[in-house]
Amino acid sequence: TGSLTVGELAGKLHKEPSEIIKKLFMLGVMATINQDLDKDSIELIAGEYGVEVEEVIVFDVTEFEGYATEDQEDQLQIRPPVVTIMGHVDHGKTTLLDSIRNTKVTAGEAGGITQHIGAYQVVVNNKKITFLDTPGHAAFTTMRARGAQVTDITILVVAADDGVMPQTVEAISHAKAAEVPIIVAVNKMDKESANPDRVMQELTEYGLVSEAWGGDTIFVPLSALSGDGIEELLEMILLVSEVEEWKANPNRAATGTVIEAQLDKGRGSVATLLVQNGTLRVGDSIVVGNTFGRVRAMVNDLGRRVKEVGPSTPVEITGLSDVPQAGDQFMVFTDEKKARQVGEARASKQLDEQRKEGAKLSLDDLFEQI
Ligand code: GDP
Ligand code: MG
Numbered sequence: 001t002g003s004l005t006v007g008e009l010a011g012k013l014h015k016e017p018s019e020i021i022k023k024l025f026m027l028g029v030m031a032t033i034n035q036d037l038d039k040d041s042i043e044l045i046a047g048e049y050g051v052e053v054e055e056v057i058v059f060d061v062t063e064f065e066g067y068a069t070e071d072q073e074d075q076l077q078i079r080p081p082v083v084t085i086m087g088h089v090d091h092g093k094t095t096l097l098d099s100i101r102n103t104k105v106t107a108g109e110a111g112g113i114t115q116h117i118g119a120y121q122v123v124v125n126n127k128k129i130t131f132l133d134t135p136g137h138a139a140f141t142t143m144r145a146r147g148a149q150v151t152d153i154t155i156l157v158v159a160a161d162d163g164v165m166p167q168t169v170e171a172i173s174h175a176k177a178a179e180v181p182i183i184v185a186v187n188k189m190d191k192e193s194a195n196p197d198r199v200m201q202e203l204t205e206y207g208l209v210s211e212a213w214g215g216d217t218i219f220v221p222l223s224a225l226s227g228d229g230i231e232e233l234l235e236m237i238l239l240v241s242e243v244e245e246w247k248a249n250p251n252r253a254a255t256g257t258v259i260e261a262q263l264d265k266g267r268g269s270v271a272t273l274l275v276q277n278g279t280l281r282v283g284d285s286i287v288v289g290n291t292f293g294r295v296r297a298m299v300n301d302l303g304r305r306v307k308e309v310g311p312s313t314p315v316e317i318t319g320l321s322d323v324p325q326a327g328d329q330f331m332v333f334t335d336e337k338k339a340r341q342v343g344e345a346r347a348s349k350q351l352d353e354q355r356k357e358g359a360k361l362s363l364d365d366l367f368e369q370i
Helices: 006-013 018-024 039-048 091-105 137-147 165-178 196-204 230-244 336-346 348-359
Strands: 083-086 119-124 127-132 151-159 184-185 217-221 256-266 268-277 285-289 291-299 313-320 331-334
Touching: 006 018, 006 039, 006 285, 018 039, 039 268, 083 091, 083 165, 083 184, 091 127, 091 151, 091 184, 091 230, 119 313, 127 313, 151 230, 151 313, 165 184, 184 196, 184 230, 196 217, 196 268, 217 285, 285 313, 285 336, 291 336, 331 336
Parallel strands: 083 127, 083 151, 151 184, 184 217
Antiparallel strands: 119 127, 256 268, 256 331, 268 313, 285 291, 285 331, 291 313
């Protein structure tokens, strides 16, 4: 259930906080502007102004029983890292994503129809790496603004012929705020005007000092266009993963985040989910953001139908009653009735309104699309 501070309530009633504080005082409540008010006080004050309070229940899957169930250490298994690519416009993010995907995905997967689902996995030295290829900055900031953290590693692409630019700096601050390790990809090394030393020099100002210069940031010179250096980049991702040892428990009901979603004419609501913990199966009852359903079918990044997927795997699902939003979190319920109840409550009108308010706060418009 939602709560409000004195200041927030004043805002909603279009009154001065001091006036609210005075009213509270008359009611025997000593309050400051940042104080959380209980339901009764909110109703009392609102009542004084003839305003009726409708209780809006804000669901957050992370608050559900079972979501945060601590996994025992012995239940945890190493999971693939989830990587996001960020950097200034035209520095080569899309080219790099395509290039990694083309060299790695199609090779061993003859017959697989690669399709765009907003994320893909590659296999390097028998180990998987998951790449999110949704709009980098937007995905990152929207998701973080909505409380979801999906990225384990950020690849910061900096064009060697252009150096550090405004969105490079932005990307660094996002990654730092999220405490996500950064690997610097010094791109466009094939160009005659490439000056990797300058990139290294400029990045020292932001605390990214290369190992060659005594720091601990990994720099990989490469050309997204020719493919030179991409293998090294992938190996460095695996190296960081080995150190970090990201783990999950495949033997529990799945939880994770929506990467993207849309309405498809034939298939209805189609959502790409990133499973972050547990295993997601066809037939599972699932609550996703403010919608719910049963997983009717799952398709992986190669366009293949799959029956179950484990941690760090992106998968496209159908079967939801409505279209969720990027950054929405999901949770599988072992009890279908509960999923339905929760789902229906969440889908209620009040929530939609709540959500419109939330949408205004999202930061995705601030950044360019990849
Ligand atoms: P984004 O805006 O960061 O996604 O950048 P793009 O991937 O769209 O690349 C911008 C431009 O730079 C395109 O014309 C690419 O072909 C070019 N480009 C990307 N990587 C390289 C590279 O390694 N070498 C050269 N010479 N050009 C590149
Ligand atoms: Mg792009």
